[in-house]
Amino acid sequence: MKQNPLDYIIPESEVVRNITRCVNCRICEKQCPNEVHKFNEKLNCMTADESLCVNCQRCVATCPAHALKIQKNECAFRENHNWKSDNIKEIYKQARTGGVLLSSMGNPNKFPVYFDRILINASQVTNPSVDPLREPMETRVFLGKKPGEIRRDPDGNIIPELPVHLELSMPVMFSAMSYGSISYNAHKSLAAAAKELGIFYNTGEGGLHEDFYCYADNTVVQVASGRFGVHEKYLDSAAAIEIKMGQGAKPGIGGHLPGTKIIGDVSATRMIPEGSDAISPAPHHDIYSIEDLRQLVYSLKEATQYKKPIIVKVAAVHNIAAIAAGIARSGADIIAIDGFRGGTGAAPTRIRDNVGIPIELALAAVDTRLREEGTRNNVSLIVGGSIRSAADVVKAIALGADACYIATAALIALGCHLCRTCGSGKCSWGIATADLVKRLDPEEGARRLVNLMRAWKHEIKEMMGGMGINSIEALCGNRLMLRGVNLTEKELEILGIYHAGE
Amino acid sequence: MIINSQGLDPREINELIRTAKEKSIVLNNCLGQRFIGSGLGKKEISINGIPGNALGAYLNGASITVNGNAQDAVGDTMDSGEIVIHGSAGDAAGYSMRGGEIYIKNNAGYRAGVHMKEYKQKKPVIVIGGRAGSFLGEYQAGGIIIVLGLNSDGRPIVSNFPCTGMHGGKMILRGELPSIHFPHQTTSHTADENDFAQFAPFIKKYCNYFGADYEKLINDKYTVITPDSKNPYKQMYVSN
Numbered sequence: 226m227k228q229n230p231l232d233y234i235i236p237e238s239e240v241v242r243n244i245t246r247c248v249n250c251r252i253c254e255k256q257c258p259n260e261v262h263k264f265n266e267k268l269n270c271m272t273a274d275e276s277l278c279v280n281c282q283r284c285v286a287t288c289p290a291h292a293l294k295i296q297k298n299e300c301a302f303r304e305n306h307n308w309k310s311d312n313i314k315e316i317y318k319q320a321r322t323g324g325v326l327l328s329s330m331g332n333p334n335k336f337p338v339y340f341d342r343i344l345i346n347a348s349q350v351t352n353p354s355v356d357p358l359r360e361p362m363e364t365r366v367f368l369g370k371k372p373g374e375i376r377r378d379p380d381g382n383i384i385p386e387l388p389v390h391l392e393l394s395m396p397v398m399f400s401a402m403s404y405g406s407i408s409y410n411a412h413k414s415l416a417a418a419a420k421e422l423g424i425f426y427n428t429g430e431g432g433l434h435e436d437f438y439c440y441a442d443n444t445v446v447q448v449a450s451g452r453f454g455v456h457e458k459y460l461d462s463a464a465a466i467e468i469k470m471g472q473g474a475k476p477g478i479g480g481h482l483p484g485t486k487i488i489g490d491v492s493a494t495r496m497i498p499e500g501s502d503a504i505s506p507a508p509h510h511d512i513y514s515i516e517d518l519r520q521l522v523y524s525l526k527e528a529t530q531y532k533k534p535i536i537v538k539v540a541a542v543h544n545i546a547a548i549a550a551g552i553a554r555s556g557a558d559i560i561a562i563d564g565f566r567g568g569t570g571a572a573p574t575r576i577r578d579n580v581g582i583p584i585e586l587a588l589a590a591v592d593t594r595l596r597e598e599g600t601r602n603n604v605s606l607i608v609g610g611s612i613r614s615a616a617d618v619v620k621a622i623a624l625g626a627d628a629c630y631i632a633t634a635a636l637i638a639l640g641c642h643l644c645r646t647c648g649s650g651k652c653s654w655g656i657a658t659a660d661l662v663k664r665l666d667p668e669e670g671a672r673r674l675v676n677l678m679r680a681w682k683h684e685i686k687e688m689m690g691g692m693g694i695n696s697i698e699a700l701c702g703n704r705l706m707l708r709g710v711n712l713t714e715k716e717l718e719i720l721g722i723y724h725a726g727e
Numbered sequence: 728m729i730i731n732s733q734g735l736d737p738r739e740i741n742e743l744i745r746t747a748k749e750k751s752i753v754l755n756n757c758l759g760q761r762f763i764g765s766g767l768g769k770k771e772i773s774i775n776g777i778p779g780n781a782l783g784a785y786l787n788g789a790s791i792t793v794n795g796n797a798q799d800a801v802g803d804t805m806d807s808g809e810i811v812i813h814g815s816a817g818d819a820a821g822y823s824m825r826g827g828e829i830y831i832k833n834n835a836g837y838r839a840g841v842h843m844k845e846y847k848q849k850k851p852v853i854v855i856g857g858r859a860g861s862f863l864g865e866y867q868a869g870g871i872i873i874v875l876g877l878n879s880d881g882r883p884i885v886s887n888f889p890c891t892g893m894h895g896g897k898m899i900l901r902g903e904l905p906s907i908h909f910p911h912q913t914t915s916h917t918a919d920e921n922d923f924a925q926f927a928p929f930i931k932k933y934c935n936y937f938g939a940d941y942e943k944l945i946n947d948k949y950t951v952i953t954p955d956s957k958n959p960y961k962q963m964y965v966s967n
Contacts, residue, residue: 315967322965325963327966455785457785500958510822523737524800
């Protein structure tokens with residue numbers, strides 16, 4: 226078929242093969258799910274079609290001769306500051322198809338990353354730092370309502386009336402990723418790692434595979450507008466239930482797993498027929514107010530006999546402080562806020578790249594508002610989107626979070642190379658795929674996640690120790706430990722921190 | 728066992744129901760208490776009065792009879808069991824229900840059966856005797872919604888925008904209804920023998936519960952609406 230030259234999109238990447246190293250072993254061909262590499266019998270050499278390449282680096286990493294490089298294609302549109310390559314490419318795609326652009330992973334654009342403009346304090350001379358290698362250091366956190374008062378029995382012993390809560394060995398949890406958007410082995414890795422670490426993973430809204438019921442004590446199950454796979458065993462197989470109102474990558478819109486991914490176990494787990502689209506509408510059609518949210522919160526509490534904390538997850542949007550103030554009065558035990566950098570298997574590009582606000586500002590605004598209203602102890606705060614390192618965790622906690630959600634960071638630990646094509650179902654690393662799932666060994670995956678968290682935990686301790694803080698709860702909302710650089714007065718005001726030097 | 732609900736909050740009522748030794752429970756003087764029977768297993772509850780929102784949410788096998796009207800979100804995410812309402816129901820009845828049956832003697836509010844779904848042998852059913860509000864069967868992904876239009880107020884059997892986003896299951900409305908506008912991704916036809924074989928037992932049950940004339944109802948014509956595609960929005964996207 227003759228190709229219309231207008232349909233040719235200049236590939237982003239170039240496959241560079243060092244033919245002095247290539248031994249024609251064809252491993253790249255087997256490893257590439259996008260069929261970039263082909264062996265040419267006539268020429269007796271490997272060839273590449275880079276228009277199919279997504280730059281997942283799988284061939285580079287598996288080439289035994291180290292003969293491959295994927296690099297930025299120098300052949301490009303004639304860009305200018307206003308019309309960038311992406312703007313042009315997107316118009317070609319839409320002019321050809323009339324379709325809404327769909328992208329994977331978080332907002333990649335040049336908005337400020339506030340975490341990178343915040344610096345952490347340390348003790349010098351006037352107050353001692355704590356050495357985490359020698360001294361006890363507490364990183365455990367408890368998520369849920371904090372009791373308003375301590376009551377004692379006639380003998381003076383404290384009556385332990387702790388409201389339902391989650392206990393985490395460190396203030397990090399794996400954020401919601403549904404089975405279907407990520408693979409069985411990816412879920413298994415997350416679940417096993419959460420168990421070993423004493424933290425939690427989150428099923429996302431696609432139901433829970435029955436093989437993972439055994440991880441119930443470390444599982445957060447999600448109830449979203451589509452209510453996929455929500456039934457008695459699902460709710461019972463969880464330590465907490467998360468009501469998904471929004472997601473940072475796509476605030477204000479719903480989810481949509483295409484029918485092509487609803488196959489086999491994914492269909493069984495979501496409890497919908499194979500091939501049928503899994504549509505989560507934008508709103509919960511029974512929630513138009515905080516009172517309605519309260520109704521869903523309490524119907525879930527009733528169904529689980531008040532034994533499990535309820536998390537309400539919302540995207541960080543303009544009036545997040547007022548929204549969180551409402552949620553803190555809804556009976557929810559925990560609020561999870563997802564920033565505009567948060568990841569996704571697929572979201573409309575325009576929404577992902579243009580809707581929502583940075584998590585750092587949202588978090589500071591919410592923590593401030595809840596403190597002002599005296600409701601901060603009604604709820605715990607979890608933030609995500611995007612937490613990239615132990616330093617981000619420490620900064621988030623000092624800004625007012627009780628714990629952080631990580632998802633993209635966890636996937637990278639599992640082998641994700643951020644090629645940003647999760648929606649295609651052809652993940653070459655076995656993460657966002659049903660076909661190549663075997664490429665991800667769940668035991669190794671769990672081990673890598675445990676390693677990552679162990680490393681972060683130690684880094685968190687070192688940063689805490691440096692500040693002279695030996696308990697993570699003493700860092701929560703401790704904004705004096707932070708200073709800003711390269712920030713405006715307004716930004717500093719919202720973040721509630723001083724500029725460096727002040 | 729008889730429970731006097733006067734002055735009791737939902738948590739207390741549910742606790743009494745759950746811990747009752749008897750299978751069969753009568754709830755008297757119910758006045759708007761929410762979440763009754765939330766997640767409840769095999770029990771039979773008869774409610775005198777008006778239960779509040781989210782009656783029988785996540786219902787897990789129980790039978791609930793309401794001798795009066797019910798409010799919003801009856802049978803939300805219901806898994807199995809039966810709810811029989813001798814009156815009308817508010818909005819979003821059967822939201823996301825995946826199994827079991829709901830019978831409503833009179834009318835249902837907005838968005839009845841929104842996001843109902845089915846999987847293999849589990850097929851939820853809602854029968855509405857009177858009329859249904861707007862957005863009936865919105866995002867319907869499975870199960871059967873039957874509306875009989877036995878209301879005598881002269882208003883149409885269903886208000887605006889039925890079947891919006893429908894991508895599974897079946898809707899059955901009594902009568903030939905040329906004036907109702909269904910969205911383009913659905914098809915409607917007059918019920919044939921196969922359709923009748925499927926839905927007649929539920930109409931029969933409705934008649935048994937509420938004393939309607941089965942012979943008369945079953946000899947009427949019915950309109951059946953089904954989706955054209957399990958993937959209504961497939962063509963909408965281009966990968967970027």
